[in-house]
Amino acid sequence: MAESKINLYYKNVTAEIIGTEHGITTEQLDNIAEETTPIITQINTERKDGKTPYRDLPYKKETVEQVKELAEQLKDKCENLVVLGIGGSALGNIALQTALNPFMHNLDQNQRPGPRLFVLDNVDPDQLSSFLDWVVDKLDKTIFNVISKSGRTAETASQFLIIRKLLIDTLGPENLKNQIVATTDPKQGTLRNIADDLKLKTLEVPDGVGGRFSVLSAVGLFSAAMCGIDIDQLLAGAADMDKRVSSEDFFKNPAAINAAINYHYYNRDKKISVMMPYSYALKDLSDWYRQLWAESLGKTKDLSGNVVNVGPTPVKALGTTDQHSQVQLYREGPNDKLYTFLQVKNPNTKLEIGPAPENAPELAFLAGSELGNLLNSEKTATEFALLKDKRPCLTVLFDKVNPYTIGQFIYLYEVTTSFAGAMFNINTYDQPAVELGKDATFALMGKDGYEQLAKQIQPVTKIEDKFLV
């Protein structure tokens, strides 16, 4: 497994392929390399100075032991694992599960090495009630992993309060500690207080690691380990990528090249970044990437306090599904996007297409081919079509999808984000705009101390009839 790699392929952004108007010339690439080299040093120095603690997650042996021990302890009694969390406390868990466990994981016991997994990352009452109706008579075999770094997120807190009541009413208060694992700040916050008070089993969101950079901590590792994913290989893949993205040689550093190409296009009217996996397993990694890219890079001010309002817009698409939905726009609409395909050289499964019926000889060209071959041919075909229209395309090429390559991918994109943030000269790691939305929710829900904010929101909450059509 350890030999599998991912690589970034960037020939299809070059002028040689898509011309000088939209492509990058050799001279431009050399300039980009020169400009980026000091940023590589800066990112490496920030890492050494402890400013980016997410970089050290692949080496946290203690966390891995703790996660494995807890998973071992709970696995036998657990038929359903339910993650309560949102944003960085959910998207990584979903991405790992989709990538590394079979499509029918939750439905087919034979395809499931551990419990079913449900990640409830919303507060839609219809959705949650439907789930609660299903789970209510299985609570003693269900573990709820509530994940919130701050503990103050209204969505996760309200889900938790609903589940807490359900557990108390059904199994009795003394059983809360058997059914809940809290993943939160090691020392402070509402969830930490509740967990300590109820003597819940806990795991830690490490200090200085923001939600969207936390998938390789206990946040993502616990549900992965419970569901049979090899977390050692996941972290080994990330550590492998760590070496590559630390290289001071621009042309050997995939994160530096990835960020620099994205930055180059952002400054040339291609502010939209489409990630399009040609693999169902990789589909939720683009959701995870969307948050990472958007929350980290969408910022009002630069580090000197100038108003810059920067941020590429990440868009997710899925091949081949979205060929029949988005590609018309991608080819003939404005040339304002950079495309990143995710492609798997060797799909884990070989599935042969059946023979064509006699009365449909026009389907004979498909017969006997492998479905994975069709999927990859469609990727190449779509890329070819986009290149014809001078659209720049990158590909992240996976030898295979396995925990090792997924670990590499996660680490590659986290560090790419750090590079891009440095290029934009912004704070990559805060999310002040999300915080205002959280506060406004508190105000609307009547939390003490938010009365002034509630007043400010009033003009928005009042629906005026004259504008209803």
Ligand code: PA5
């Ligand atoms: O990346 C982030 O910091 C956010 O998306 C958070 O993960 C999200 O808002 C949930 O926050 P918390 O884990 O504090 O409940």
